[in-house]
Amino acid sequence: MSFKKVTTGNHAVSYAVWSSRVQVISAYPITPQTQIVELLSEIVAEGQLDAIFINVESEHSAMAACIGAAATGARAFTATSAQGLALMHEMLHWAAGARLPIVLANVNRAMAPPWSVWTDQNDALAQRDTGWMQIYNESNQEVYDSVIIGYKVAEQVRLPFMTVLDAFVLSHTSEPVEILTQEEVDEFLPPREFDPKFYSIDLNDPRGYGLLTMPSDYYEFRYKVQIAHEKALEVYKREVELFAEIFGRKYGVFEEFMLDDADYVLVTSATLTSDAKYAVKKLREKGIKIGVLKMRLFRPFPFEDIRRVLGDRKKVAVIDRNIGFGHHGIFYQEIKSALYPLEKRPPVFGYIIGIGGRDVTPADIEDIVDDMLKREEMTEIIWKGVRL
Amino acid sequence: MSEKKTRRIWDVPDDELLHHGHTACQGCGGALSMRLALKALGENTVITIPACCWTIIAGGFPGHALKVPVFHTAFETAAIVATGIKGGLNMTGRKEVISMAWAGDGGTFDIGIQALSGAAERGEDIIYVVYDNEAYMNTGIQRSGATPVGAWTTTTPYKRPNPRPKKNLMEIMAAHRIPYAATATPAFPEDLIRKFRKAKALAGKGLRFIHILSPCPPGWKMASDYSIHVARLAVESRVFPLYEIEDGGKSYTINYWPKGIPVEDYLKIQGRFRHLFRPGGEKWLEAFKQDIEDKWNTLVQKHIATHGTTDNIPRGFYK
Numbered sequence: 001m002s003f004k005k006v007t008t009g010n011h012a013v014s015y016a017v018w019s020s021r022v023q024v025i026s027a028y029p030i031t032p033q034t035q036i037v038e039l040l041s042e043i044v045a046e047g048q049l050d051a052i053f054i055n056v057e058s059e060h061s062a063m064a065a066c067i068g069a070a071a072t073g074a075r076a077f078t079a080t081s082a083q084g085l086a087l088m089h090e091m092l093h094w095a096a097g098a099r100l101p102i103v104l105a106n107v108n109r110a111m112a113p114p115w116s117v118w119t120d121q122n123d124a125l126a127q128r129d130t131g132w133m134q135i136y137n138e139s140n141q142e143v144y145d146s147v148i149i150g151y152k153v154a155e156q157v158r159l160p161f162m163t164v165l166d167a168f169v170l171s172h173t174s175e176p177v178e179i180l181t182q183e184e185v186d187e188f189l190p191p192r193e194f195d196p197k198f199y200s201i202d203l204n205d206p207r208g209y210g211l212l213t214m215p216s217d218y219y220e221f222r223y224k225v226q227i228a229h230e231k232a233l234e235v236y237k238r239e240v241e242l243f244a245e246i247f248g249r250k251y252g253v254f255e256e257f258m259l260d261d262a263d264y265v266l267v268t269s270a271t272l273t274s275d276a277k278y279a280v281k282k283l284r285e286k287g288i289k290i291g292v293l294k295m296r297l298f299r300p301f302p303f304e305d306i307r308r309v310l311g312d313r314k315k316v317a318v319i320d321r322n323i324g325f326g327h328h329g330i331f332y333q334e335i336k337s338a339l340y341p342l343e344k345r346p347p348v349f350g351y352i353i354g355i356g357g358r359d360v361t362p363a364d365i366e367d368i369v370d371d372m373l374k375r376e377e378m379t380e381i382i383w384k385g386v387r388l
Numbered sequence: 389m390s391e392k393k394t395r396r397i398w399d400v401p402d403d404e405l406l407h408h409g410h411t412a413c414q415g416c417g418g419a420l421s422m423r424l425a426l427k428a429l430g431e432n433t434v435i436t437i438p439a440c441c442w443t444i445i446a447g448g449f450p451g452h453a454l455k456v457p458v459f460h461t462a463f464e465t466a467a468i469v470a471t472g473i474k475g476g477l478n479m480t481g482r483k484e485v486i487s488m489a490w491a492g493d494g495g496t497f498d499i500g501i502q503a504l505s506g507a508a509e510r511g512e513d514i515i516y517v518v519y520d521n522e523a524y525m526n527t528g529i530q531r532s533g534a535t536p537v538g539a540w541t542t543t544t545p546y547k548r549p550n551p552r553p554k555k556n557l558m559e560i561m562a563a564h565r566i567p568y569a570a571t572a573t574p575a576f577p578e579d580l581i582r583k584f585r586k587a588k589a590l591a592g593k594g595l596r597f598i599h600i601l602s603p604c605p606p607g608w609k610m611a612s613d614y615s616i617h618v619a620r621l622a623v624e625s626r627v628f629p630l631y632e633i634e635d636g637g638k639s640y641t642i643n644y645w646p647k648g649i650p651v652e653d654y655l656k657i658q659g660r661f662r663h664l665f666r667p668g669g670e671k672w673l674e675a676f677k678q679d680i681e682d683k684w685n686t687l688v689q690k691h692i693a694t695h696g697t698t699d700n701i702p703r704g705f706y707k
Contacts, residue, residue: 023475023476023479023480024472024475024476024479026472050479051479052475052478052479054471054472054475054510054512055510056468056506057502057503057505057506058502058503058506060464060465060503061465061468061502061503061506064461064462064465064468064469064472064503065468065469065471065472065475066472067461067465067469067472068436068459068461068468068469068470068471068472068473068474068475068476069472069473069475069476069479070472070476071459071469071472071473071476072434072473072476072477072479072480072482073476073480074475074476074479074480076472076476090462091462091465094461094462194480194481200480201434201457201459201473201476201477202457203431203432203434203456203457203482203485206431206452206454206455206456206457206458207452207457207458208446208447208449208451208452208454208457208458208460209457209458209459209460210459210460210461211446211447211448211449211450211451211452211460212443212444212448212449212460213448213449214448214449217449217450
């Protein structure tokens with residue numbers, strides 16, 4: 001039987017990696033991720049997980065080691081944050097281009113300079129175009145489940161999968177998490193077996209991987225990555241259905257909170273969603289018909305679903321804990337582009353908040369709603385609480 | 389699988405694991421070295437190749453000129469991707485397979501040294517080979533940390549040749565206390581094959597490092613039929629001695645006592661050193677010779693420290 005454990009977001013990742021029977025783990029320390037691999041190194045040293053643990057000398061090498069391992073058909077994992085993820089950037093492209101189903105846990109941390117170890121999403125969102133799937137988590141339970149679902153989806157579509165959790169708010173905060181037994185996980189995610197059809201390195205069929213490719217062929221390789229992402233959306237939806245059937249926790253491409261009759265919608269992601277939900281409940285008591293759309297899957301991006309859910313609302317506010325410099329909040333850009341094809345679409349307001357780990361409270365969210373309700377014209381970028 | 393045939397006298401397998409149809413230049417030391425190395429390692433080998441000439445030599449999509457799997461990877465990652473592949477092979481029931489990183493001097497002396505140092509220090513179970521042609525040849529002859537002092541490259545022109553001696557990578561590797569480090573050249577094929585066999589036999593003991601001097605006719609500005617000749621001169625002039633470092637960096641063995649021919653014999657047939665013999669080139673010639681002499685003397689001392697004598701070093705015919 002599964003059991004509840006009070007555990008941090010970081011350790012929820014470690015337990016999920018254990019549950020997923022990962023075979024090669026490679027990692028380099030960086031705050032606030034380090035606890036993930038500390039616990040994993042113990043789990044491997046205790047013989048509880050039959051895996052190879054490679055203590056690499058950089059995050060670039062952590063990803064490169066996962067790439068080598070995954071190329072042979074082994075299940076590979078690494079975790080990082082901020083500067084580490086940025087250092088991996090080149091190899092993130094490599095992992096996706098080589099179509100390797102690696103899972104990476106990124107603990108969102110603000111990029112330096114100035115130095116910060118606190119949360120915002122610029123590190124992960126800057127990797128938007130590398131070809132990785134990305135999912136954002138609100139709770140430690142989501143964090144745990146997303147790793148297992150991640151491998152299940154990644155291995156079917158042969159794309160790497162990044163699960164993202166907020167620094168400290170999740171990574172170092174304990175919550176009750178239902179940990180599944182090995183038998184339960186195996187039913188959903190069987191141990192990885194060598195299968196030549198995945199074009200893993202095979203001594204009986206020696207091939208070259210990642211050869212120099214002329215313009216006459218390269219284009220199609222990129223097209224196929226895009227097709228894999230489109231397929232991944234379907235596979236993800238199918239797998240979360242199956243996950244819900246077996247374990248009773250239902251995840252969509254996003255989560256709809258009090259949306260049924262909502263005129264106004266707050267689009268959020270990750271932990272500040274909890275503040276938004278709290279604020280929305282209070283606003284509902286005041287009679288404001290408002291709900292929350294919590295984004296989970298960022299890549300592939302669920303355009304159709306976004307249109308279906310947001311299309312005929314009165315107003316939408318997108319709350320971004322990130323900034324696409326010289327443009328707008330990054331979720332804001334994506335939501336707006338999703339709505340564009342609709343003939344009738346709601347005005348979308350873009351709010352920036354909580355960058356570099358500045359606390360976000362339900363009162364801040366209520367302020368945002370007040371502000372949105374007052375505005376007549378669509379406003380693209382509003383820095384909530386910035387000191388001028 | 390064809391039955392292995394071996395030559396009775398030379399004990400070198402006839403089987404070729406490098407196909408015809410590869411795209412190396414004429415006289416490429418890197419292609420010949422790979423052919424010989426695979427004769428020693430056999431078909432149970434997976435090769436990791438970072439950005440280097442071999443990215444091209446192995447063939448463009450969809451061709452593949454090797455009868456073993458090759459994973460092409462980013463410039464600075466040869467050692468770590470080979471490590472990851474070894475880990476993956478072990479976890480997928482293929483522990484007997486050799487994982488070899490095969491990188492150029494840029495990918496080893498320069499951009500790849502961090503991953504190489506990490507893998508060496510951790511004792512990763514891989515063979516790491518640098519085929520060293522002493523510059524970034526694939527991008528068009530730019531200097532690297534392996535370029536000798538005084539040499540011309542496209543980024544160290546004749547008027548400002550490479551100012552500092554070649555990095556002594558063998559000593560760096562020895563300092564990592566790895567089980568095996570050796571130098572080799574395709575001019576001494578049986579020596580090269582013996583060293584790869586030794587590296588293979590040390591599987592499970594840690595990182596084994598082989599430094600191949602790999603002549604490059606276009607980069608060294610010489611005729612393509614000079615490759616073997618120039619590699620032989622490099623050994624005979626003590627520019628590139630053949631030696632092994634074993635027992636975790638503690639024991640040094642010079643495999644062959646060079647004839648000690650003038651260094652000029654090695655330099656004069658290469659256009660990249662032409663300016664050393666023109667007015668103003670004397671100081672570069674002197675710097676080159678001084679570096680070679682210093683390195684040779686240190687090496688001989690280390691051989692003596694290990695063996696007590698130089699009398700045990702083979703002289704005369706060596707292949």
